[in-house]
Amino acid sequence: MTAPAREGPERRLLVYSDVLDMIIREAALLDVLNHVAEMVEREMPGARASILLVDESQQQVLFGAGPSLPADYNEAIDGALIGPEAGTCGRAAYENRVVVTESIADDPAWTLWRAAADDAGLAACWSVPFAGPRGRVLGCMAAYFGEPRTPERAELDLLRDAGYLAALAVQHNEARQLLRDTSRTHPLTGIANRVVFTERLRAVEAEAAETHRRFAVIQLCIEGMGAINESLGPNVGDEVLRQAAGRLADAVEDSGLAAHMWGCDFAVVVDAVDVDEDAVMFAEKLRDILTEPFDVAGVTLVVGATIGLVSYGADVLDLPQPIDEPLRTANVAMQRAKSSGTRQIGVYDPRADPGADVVLLAPALRRGLDQEEFSLAYQPIVELTNERIDHYEALLRWTTPSGSVPPDSFVPVAERTGLVGDLGRYALEHALAELSALRQVGSGAGVSVNLSVRQLSDEGLAELIAELLARYDLPAPCVTMEVTEGVMLSATGRGWDALARVRELGVRIALDDFGTGYSQLPYLRRFDFDEIKIDQSFVATMHTDVRSRALIAGTVAFAEVAGMTVVAEGIERREQADEVRALGCTHGQGFLFGAATRTPSANGRRRPRPGPGTEPGVDHEGE
Numbered sequence: 001m002t003a004p005a006r007e008g009p010e011r012r013l014l015v016y017s018d019v020l021d022m023i024i025r026e027a028a029l030l031d032v033l034n035h036v037a038e039m040v041e042r043e044m045p046g047a048r049a050s051i052l053l054v055d056e057s058q059q060q061v062l063f064g065a066g067p068s069l070p071a072d073y074n075e076a077i078d079g080a081l082i083g084p085e086a087g088t089c090g091r092a093a094y095e096n097r098v099v100v101t102e103s104i105a106d107d108p109a110w111t112l113w114r115a116a117a118d119d120a121g122l123a124a125c126w127s128v129p130f131a132g133p134r135g136r137v138l139g140c141m142a143a144y145f146g147e148p149r150t151p152e153r154a155e156l157d158l159l160r161d162a163g164y165l166a167a168l169a170v171q172h173n174e175a176r177q178l179l180r181d182t183s184r185t186h187p188l189t190g191i192a193n194r195v196v197f198t199e200r201l202r203a204v205e206a207e208a209a210e211t212h213r214r215f216a217v218i219q220l221c222i223e224g225m226g227a228i229n230e231s232l233g234p235n236v237g238d239e240v241l242r243q244a245a246g247r248l249a250d251a252v253e254d255s256g257l258a259a260h261m262w263g264c265d266f267a268v269v270v271d272a273v274d275v276d277e278d279a280v281m282f283a284e285k286l287r288d289i290l291t292e293p294f295d296v297a298g299v300t301l302v303v304g305a306t307i308g309l310v311s312y313g314a315d316v317l318d319l320p321q322p323i324d325e326p327l328r329t330a331n332v333a334m335q336r337a338k339s340s341g342t343r344q345i346g347v348y349d350p351r352a353d354p355g356a357d358v359v360l361l362a363p364a365l366r367r368g369l370d371q372e373e374f375s376l377a378y379q380p381i382v383e384l385t386n387e388r389i390d391h392y393e394a395l396l397r398w399t400t401p402s403g404s405v406p407p408d409s410f411v412p413v414a415e416r417t418g419l420v421g422d423l424g425r426y427a428l429e430h431a432l433a434e435l436s437a438l439r440q441v442g443s444g445a446g447v448s449v450n451l452s453v454r455q456l457s458d459e460g461l462a463e464l465i466a467e468l469l470a471r472y473d474l475p476a477p478c479v480t481m482e483v484t485e486g487v488m489l490s491a492t493g494r495g496w497d498a499l500a501r502v503r504e505l506g507v508r509i510a511l512d513d514f515g516t517g518y519s520q521l522p523y524l525r526r527f528d529f530d531e532i533k534i535d536q537s538f539v540a541t542m543h544t545d546v547r548s549r550a551l552i553a554g555t556v557a558f559a560e561v562a563g564m565t566v567v568a569e570g571i572e573r574r575e576q577a578d579e580v581r582a583l584g585c586t587h588g589q590g591f592l593f594g595a596a597t598r599t600p601s602a603n604g605r606r607r608p609r610p611g612p613g614t615e616p617g618v619d620h621e622g623e
Contacts, residue, residue: 019032019036023169023172024562026176030064033064036049036141036169037051037065044143048066048069049144050065052077054139059081061139064166085111086109087109087125088109088127097129100150101124101126103123103148104123122145127142130167132170138166143159171561174557175555179555185547186245187541187547188544188548191249192259201327205312207271213272217269217270217310217327220265222240222290223303225240225303228303234543235544236299238541240294244290245266247289247292248286256271263537263540276347307334308333308334308345310333329348330348362419365413365417366419369423375430376394376598377397378395379589379595380600382589382593384577389445390445393450393482394449396423396427398410421452421458427449432447432469432471432472432479445478449481450484451481456483456495456499458498461502462501469505479507483509483511509527509530514532515538515555532559534569534580535570536569536570539570539590543576549579556584556585560584572592573592
C-alpha cells in the first residue's frame with residue numbers, strides 16, 4: 001500500500017506521527033481508530049467521523065470507531081451486510097470505491113437504516129474504503145453531516161489519508177493477533193510448541209522442588225519419515241506427523257503435556273510419577289501408540305519411535321543446572337537409544353551420571369581454547385532480490401585431533417563451566433578480524449556473531465566491541481549481534497542494559513529463531529531490534545501449512561511498520577526462496593545460498609551450491 005504523497009497542514013502531520021507512534025507502542029486498535037476519527041472531525045468542521053471494518057468473510061461491516069455518533073446508531077450498523085443496496089459504507093466496501101450520498105433521505109440504498117440515521121440527525125454520508133497490500137478491503141472511513149452536502153476534493157483527500165492510517169492500524173493489529181495466536185502452537189500439528197512446553201516444565205520443576213515429588217521428561221523422534229517423504233511426498237509425511245501429534249496429546253491428557261518441538265521430534269512432560277518404573281511404563285505406552293499403523297489417504301503406513309527418558313526429583317533439582325537441563329538429558333537418552341540401533345527406550349539417570357558430559361568435555365574445552373582447536377565457519381545471508389551477499393553469520397566449530405565435536409555437545413558444557421564467555425570472546429575477536437581483512441579487499445559485506453547469556457552479563461561487553469571496532473577500523477553497522485529466544489528468556493535487567501549499550505555503538509541487533517517460542521511481541525516491544533530471523537521450521541512447512549505462511553506474512557507486516565529487516569532461515573530450495581520473497585522477506589539464509597565455509601567470499605556473490613555428499617545446511621542450535 002503506497003502512502004499518500006500529499007503534504008497536509010502541520011498539525012495534521014503531527015497527528016499522523018501520533019497515530020504511527022500509537023501503532024508502534026501497540027495501543028489498542030479502538031484507541032488508534034478513535035484518534036484517527038477525532039483528527040477527521042477537527043480538520044473537517046461539522047463532520048461526524050465513523051470507521052467501519054470489513055470482517056474476514058468480506059460479508060459484513062463491524063464497528064471500529066465513531067466517537068461523535070450516538071451509541072444507538074453505532075449499534076444499528078454494526079454487523080450490517082455489505083452490498084450495492086447497503087447504505088453508503090456497505091456499498092463502498094462492496095464495490096471498493098468512494099461512495100458519496102448527498103442526501104440520505106433520497107438514497108434508496110438507505111432504506112434499512114434511514115430511520116436510525118434520522119434519529120441520529122444524519123443527512124449526508126461520504127465513505128472512502130481502505131484496503132491492504134493485496135487489495136483486500138479492510139474497512140471504510142466515513143464522514144456524516146447534519147445537512148445534505150457534497151464533498152470538496154480536499155475533504156475526500158483527508159478521508160483517504162485517514163483511511164491510510166486506519167489501514168496501517170488494522171494490518172498491524174491483525175499481524176499482532178496472528179503472532180499471538182501462533183506463538184503457542186506448532187504450525188504443522190497444532191499441539192503445544194516449545195514455548196508452552198518450557199513454561200510447563202518450569203512450573204513442574206518448581207512444584208517438584210516444593211513438594212518433593214518426581215516428574216518425568218520424555219523425548220521422542222518419529223523414525224522413517226525420510227522414506228515416507230521421498231516415496232509418497234511431504235504432504236503424506238506431514239499428515240503422519242499430525243496424526244502422531246494427536247495420538248500423543250490424547251494419551252497424555254491430564255497427566256502432563258505433549259508438545260511438537262521441531263521436525264520429527266516431540267516431547268512429553270509427565271507432571272508426577274511415584275517411582276521411575278512408572279515413567280518407563282508411560283514411555284512404553286507412548287511407543288506402542290506411535291508404532292500402530294497410520295491410515296493416510298487410504299495408504300497404511302508404519303513408523304518407528306526412538307525414545308529418551310529422564311526422571312527428576314528434588315534431590316537432583318537442588319543442583320545448579322540450566323533451565324532446560326531435563327529436556328537436554330532426555331535428548332541425550334534418546335540419542336543413546338538411537339545409537340544402539342534398537343527400539344529400546346533410553347533412560348538417563350542424573351543421579352548416577354551427574355555432569356558426565358561436563359567431566360569429560362570441560363578439560364578438553366579448556367585445552368582446545370589453549371591449543372587453538374576452535375575456528376569459525378561463515379554462512380552467507382543474501383538479499384533475495386539479487387542474491388548478493390549482505391553479511392555472514394559466524395558459526396563456531398571445534399575440531400579435536402580425534403574429530404569434530406558438534407556445538408550441541410560442547411556449548412551446554414561451556415555454559416555450565418563458564419567457558420562460554422571465553423568462546424564468545426574468541427568468536428567475536430576472530431570474526432571482526434576476518435571481516436576487516438575481507439573489507440580491505442573491497443567487500444562491503446558484514447558479519448553477525450551470536451551472543452550468550454554469559455556475555456550479556458559481562459558489563460564490559462560494549463567496551464570490548466568498541467575496542468575491537470576501533471582496532472580493526474570497522475564501521476559499527478557492518479556488525480550484527482544475534483540473540484536467540486533462549487538468551488532473551490534468561491537475560492536479566494542487566495543483560496538488557498548491556499544489549500542496549502551495544503546498540504548505542506551503532507552495532508545492529510538481531511533476534512534469532514523468531515516464532516519458535518519465546519521470541520514474540522513482548523521482546524519486540526521491550527527492545528528495538530534491527531533484524532528478525534524467522535526460524536527455519538516455518539520455511540520448511542510453509543508450502544503445506546497456512547499458519548506457517550501466515551506467521552511469515554505477519555512478521556513481515558510487523559517488521560515493515562517497526563523498520564526491521566526480515567531474514568528467512570533454512571532456505572534449501574529455489575521455490576522456498578521465491579515464496580518467502582513473495583511474502584515480503586528481504587533476506588534469506590540457507591543451503592541454497594551456500595553452506596558454512598571457512599573463508600567467506602570477497603566478491604559479494606554467493607558460492608555455488610555444494611555437490612552431492614555435502615551436508616545440507618548448518619545446525620544453528622546452541623551456536
